[in-house]
Amino acid sequence: MQQAEMVQRENWRSRLGFIMAAAGSAIGLGNIWRFPYLTGMNGGGAFIVIYLMCVIFVGLSIMIAEFAVGRKTGLAAVGAYKAHNRSWSFAGALGVLSGFFIMGFYPVVGGWSLAYMIKSVTGLLSVPEAIPDYFGAFITAPTEPLIWMLLYLAINVLIVARGVAEGIETAGKILMPTLFALLIFIIFRSVSLPGAGAGLRYLFVPDWSQVTGQTVLAALGQAFFSLSLGMGCMITYGSYLSKKENIPSNALTVVTMDTTAAIMAGLAMFPALFSFGMEPAQGPGLVFVVIPSLFAQMGSMGVLLSVIFFGALTIAALTSSISLLEVVVAYLMDEHKVERRKATFAASTVMAIMCILSSLSMGVLSGVQIFGVGFFDFFDILTDKIFLAIGGMLLAIFVGWFMDKEELRTELTNDGTVTFSFFELWYNLIKYVIPVAIAVVAAMGIAAIEQTSLMIFGLLVIVVLAIFSKKL
Numbered sequence: 056m057q058q059a060e061m062v063q064r065e066n067w068r069s070r071l072g073f074i075m076a077a078a079g080s081a082i083g084l085g086n087i088w089r090f091p092y093l094t095g096m097n098g099g100g101a102f103i104v105i106y107l108m109c110v111i112f113v114g115l116s117i118m119i120a121e122f123a124v125g126r127k128t129g130l131a132a133v134g135a136y137k138a139h140n141r142s143w144s145f146a147g148a149l150g151v152l153s154g155f156f157i158m159g160f161y162p163v164v165g166g167w168s169l170a171y172m173i174k175s176v177t178g179l180l181s182v183p184e185a186i187p188d189y190f191g192a193f194i195t196a197p198t199e200p201l202i203w204m205l206l207y208l209a210i211n212v213l214i215v216a217r218g219v220a221e222g223i224e225t226a227g228k229i230l231m232p233t234l235f236a237l238l239i240f241i242i243f244r245s246v247s248l249p250g251a252g253a254g255l256r257y258l259f260v261p262d263w264s265q266v267t268g269q270t271v272l273a274a275l276g277q278a279f280f281s282l283s284l285g286m287g288c289m290i291t292y293g294s295y296l297s298k299k300e301n302i303p304s305n306a307l308t309v310v311t312m313d314t315t316a317a318i319m320a321g322l323a324m325f326p327a328l329f330s331f332g333m334e335p336a337q338g339p340g341l342v343f344v345v346i347p348s349l350f351a352q353m354g355s356m357g358v359l360l361s362v363i364f365f366g367a368l369t370i371a372a373l374t375s376s377i378s379l380l381e382v383v384v385a386y387l388m389d390e391h392k393v394e395r396r397k398a399t400f401a402a403s404t405v406m407a408i409m410c411i412l413s414s415l416s417m418g419v420l421s422g423v424q425i426f427g428v429g430f431f432d433f434f435d436i437l438t439d440k441i442f443l444a445i446g447g448m449l450l451a452i453f454v455g456w457f458m459d460k461e462e463l464r465t466e467l468t469n470d471g472t473v474t475f476s477f478f479e480l481w482y483n484l485i486k487y488v489i490p491v492a493i494a495v496v497a498a499m500g501i502a503a504i505e506q507t508s509l510m511i512f513g514l515l516v517i518v519v520l521a522i523f524s525k526k527l
């Protein structure tokens with residue numbers, strides 16, 4: 056999506072255009088790479104149940120609130136907060152910082168996906184037994200993953216610097232349905248393998264014995280990450296939404312698409328994983344091990360499908376990461392009057408450095424730790440477990456306590472022309488339930504977390520932002 060052009064163009068050209076762009080931002084590595092591996096690391100079914108509760112009771116309400124704030128003010132994140140109350144600009148700035156740090160590891164995984172698209176043709180699938188070890192060797196190598204990451208990041212830069220996202224939006228419109236279709240195909244394949252039932256039971260029969268405060272925080276963080284919430288991205292999208300559009304129903308569509316994609320990814324992978332006798336808690340390599348192993352059984356047809364799968368995954372990742380880069384670039388342009396190209400190159404240069412550190416932390420730099428974790432985990436935990444959830448909590452407090460209830464009703468019912476029967480429920484969730492729930496979950500998670508120093512650092516950053524709020 057493109058800020059420059061859209062500033063002039065008043066609204067999204069069509070409802071479909073808006074849904075596709077918002078869903079394009081939401082559906083990405085978070086759904087296909089992150090959701091299945093977190094499910095595997097957090098015990099399966101119980102994690103999914105908690106995740107769904109977070110999506111329904113927190114994610115959907117926050118998305119409605121972000122769209123409403125964006126459309127009401129017609130401004131992107133920082134501006135939207137600032138327009139209302141200057142001392143709230145830190146909440147917007149926190150979002151920009153989240154986007155910036157997520158771009159410190161997202162392109163590393165985007166690079167893996169790009170690499171696997173090409174590697175599918177160059178022999179990755181020819182020795183099925185070697186696929187699991189290959190992934191470990193690939194990501195820990197010192198140079199190869201860096202090249203793919205830089206290539207991936209360069210594509211982002213080209214798109215955002217030119218401010219012309221038409222190509223990628225068109226590619227998304229074709230490849231997103233392709234990804235869905237492929238997932239359906241893979242699900243059928245996966246569930247028909249011998250021993251697949253164990254995978255289905257793992258996904259749908261919750262084992263509550265493994266649930267801790269950490270599990271709940273992981274599920275909440277994943278809901279924010281996957282839905283692109285808690286960092287102002289959807290505020291920006293909402294600012295381009297036509298006054299005629301029904302916000303709650305648009306939000307429901309985006310949330311449903313995103314959640315369906317995540318559940319489908321789980322359904323595609325776990326039956327096959329159990330059938331192959333693999334370990335569910337293997338971590339970030341899950342999609343890169345299970346999917347190629349599955350396709351490896353299908354001869355040359357498998358090679359073709361693997362190329363299409365990782366190609367579609369790369370495009371899904373791109374439509375998400377350009378929205379992340381755009382959040383940072385739009386901030387530099389709007390608030391600091393930096394020209395688009397300069398803003399893009401400056402931001403992406405720092406992102407490239409962070410990504411190099413993240414990528415190397417898988418291998419040669421694995422011994423280097425900051426706040427008790429490697430670079431990749433540092434950027435990941437900082438954003439996903441702290442910044443996004445707190446960003447969401449701040450937004451809920453802002454909307455619930457600092458905006459006028461009747462104005463919100465007018466915004467969400469388009470001046471009374473559409474009905475939003477759940478308005479009171481939504482309002483009470485935003486005003487009372489969500490801030491308290493996030494605070495409790497964050498406290499439980501923080502108490503259970505090993506990286507206390509990292510948590511304290513994250514909270515300190517937020518305090519510092521709040522103190523310097525007026526300068527942001």
Ligand code: PFF
Nearest residue numbers: 081083084085280281283288
């Ligand atoms: N939602 C994206 C994904 O699931 O891959 C990641 C993301 C994009 C997070 C944009 C936050 C954001 F603002």
